[in-house]
Amino acid sequence: MAVGILFGRAHDVSAVILATGCGVCFLAFIKKDFAQFILCLLFFLLGFSLIWIHDNKALPPNDVYHFVSKKRVDVTFKIAATESERAYNTRYLVEIKSVNGKSVTGYARWYAPQKVSSTLLPGDVLHLTNVKIKKPSSYRNIGGFDYDQYLKNRGITAIITTAKKTVVTHVETTFSWRRPFEKVKNSIKQALYFDDKMVTAIARAMLIGDQGFISPEARTAFSRAGSAHLLAVSGLHVGFISATVYFAVKAFMFLVFYNAKYEWTSAGHPSRIAAIFAIICVLAFAVMTGPRVSSARAAIMVATYLAAIFLGRGRDFYGAFAVAGIIILIGSPWSIFEAGFQLSFSAVFFIVVFMERWWKPVFESNQQMFFKPPPGARVLRNLPYFGSFAAVSVFATMGSAPIAAYHFNVIPLYGVFLNTFLVPVASLAVPWGLFWAFVPSAWAMQVTQTVMRFIWDMTKLTADAPFSHYQVGDISASSVVLYYLFILLSLFMKPSIIKKRLAVSVAIVFIATVSIPPLSSAFNSRLKIMFVDVGQGDCTVVIWPKGGAMVIDAGGRYRTFDPGRSVIAPLLWSEQRTKLTALVVTHSDRDHM
Known part of the structure; x- marks a missing residue:
């Protein structure tokens, strides 16, 4: 598929x-x-x-896309979902009902001012006056991020913007299956409020998937430290929750019924009941945190595993992995082109494959391996708990590193060591924080705050450490394919001289494809000048001969969008430039700095 x-x-x-x-x-x-x-x-x-x-797929004649205009209009729509809450506004997915009284269909994105968005939930029907319906547009840069296609993939064909004179009127409340989940999410969100804004932002991102308050500086720190996966609700979080619910319910059932119904408990019925409770909690958590590929993949896989327990059948990772991929691709076939899908599936696949093909032979000396494990690996026999977390961290990094470098141009160098300590902490913090968000307790929330502060302090310390990360220019898709080909050859091929030579040949070609572009750029004697659209005017980027670059007027008039980070930096990376030799600002206006 x-x-x-x-x-x-x-x-x-x-x-x-x-x-x-x-x-x-x-x-x-x-x-x-x-x-x-x-x-x-x-x-x-x-x-x-x-x-x-x-x-x-052709848009219907009355789709909101056909009502894009510079004129201000009156719009009636139904809130379909809350996408993200930010400091200045809240982003909603809305289903259009009418424009100036005319029946209209389609979905749009609405940035609601904070003063009117605090009580809105899916199912609320609103009437807005004096708004603009805009067409999603990208920056006019070759090879830049295609925002129009990004929204089109999600079925969004317009953007609604308000003005100071806009009047928002609540018309009615209709049925929406998302509404009760959003209410629960909001109640948890209110409980996860601390005096430290950074701790609040990290707690909400880790526990309910709301990353709206994560600052660009914090995102950069987590990315450089190699712990960005903690901010995205993924298999890590779903696994923590499912395991906590499953073992807690199972232990409770044994404790209550073991003496009274010995045969019933011995037949495995507590495990089946615990599996049902865990499936319900996992699916509810995935719905509450939103339609993210990582959480959807994890929820489907975990639910498949738990269903096998309920039915008394064996668990098959590859079957659950395939089912998750098929379901997600049927619903969102475009997701395969995005970093979230690639990182989520590659990380979990290589964790399991490495554990089967490499980790087990460390403890089973009679197993034949393509490459021998490092001498230190066998020391971990005496530290199984620590060793398992270390192994998962290493294997997840090995499986996702080339995709992260391809999409984000950064390779964290200390991520393996940091995650070895932070993942066990997070495995306790996620179910702990969610439970006590439902059951108010001052001391318990103080523990949550302390843990989140510890995670941030460790991440910041690691990100600021010397040589914490390596910034790379653009790498080709062929390099990524060659990397995975080498890994698969190493894991699945039986040892032989010919096959080892094949793996070494692939490794040599991989090294060549990675090293040739930056070397050729360093010796390029041409001067290149580019004019880059940064929204309010253009920025000038000068690529110096034989290395180095200069940027003139980088822009930056937006509150929540940094053109330097999102527009100019990817352009420099495409030219194999990872550092600036000069930055020029012609004057101090905000749209030039």
Whole structure:
């Protein structure tokens, strides 16, 4: 299915990735398993059809996209979901009902002022006067982030902006299945309020997935420290919650019924009941935190595992992994092109594969390995708890590092060591914080605040340490493919001279594809000048011969958007420049600094 989606939107994928997809299909074919080939072909056609239909679906004549205008209008819409709460406004997904009294359909994004957004919930129908309906637009830069396509993928075709004269009137409240979950989320959000704004922002991000108050500086610190995954509700958080609920309910059932109903408890019924409770909590948590790929993937996989426990069947990781991928791609085929999907699935896949193929042989000397584990790995036999967390941190980093470098141009160097300590802390903090957010307790919330402050202090200390991260220029998709090919060869091929030579050859080609672009840029004798759209005017970027760059008037008039971080830096990385040699500001206006 993934290969079919890649072919369906081939203009967004490099030829090497397409070739890799063809190779996978070819390998399935040469096994002479006709049933397997037919199954692969059907999934290929399904993926191709899903993305093609999504990209070529025509908008109805009364879609809100056709009502984009510079004139101010009156709009009636229903709040579909709360996307993110910020310091200055709250971002909502709204379903348009009418424009100037005319029936209209479609979805738009509305940035509601803080003074009117505090009590709004999904299902509320509002009437706004004196607003503008704008078309989503990207910056006019070649190769820049396509904001229009980003919103189109999510079914959003317009943006609604308000003015000082805008009047907001609540019309009615209609049914919305998201409303009760949003109420619970808001109550938790209110409980997670501390005097320290940074602690409040981190607690809300970790526990309920609301990252609206995370500052750009904090995001940079977590990214450089290699602990950014703690801010995104992912398999880590879902796993903590499911395990806590499952073992707590199971222990309670045994404690209450073991003596009275010995045969009933011995038959495994407490485990089945605990699995049901855990499934309900996991799915409710995933819905409450929003439609994120990482939480959806984790919820589906965990629910599949727990369902197997309830049915008394064996657990199959690869089956649960495939089910999660298929469900997400059927609902959102475009998600395969985004960093969240790639990081989530690659990290969990390589954690399990490395644990099976590399970690177990450390403890089982009779297992044959392609490469011998480092001598220090065997010391971890005597530290199984610490060793497991360290191994998971190492394997997750190895599985996601090239994708993180491809999308974010940074390689954290201390992330493995930091996560070895922070992940166990987070495994206790997440269920603890959520439980006591429902049951008010001053001392318990003080513990939550202390833990969140510890996580931030450790992250900040690591990010500010010398050589904490390595900034890289753009790397090619071929480099990412070669990296994973080398890892898979190392894990799945039986030791032999020929296969070791093949793996070494792949490693050499990988090193060449990574090192040649920056070296060629360093010896390039051409002067290059680019004029970059940063919103309010243009910025001038000068690429010096043989290294170095200068930026003139980088912009920055927005409250919640930094053009330097989001527009200029990616452009410099594409030119293999990771540092500036000069920064020029022609005058002190805000849109120039």
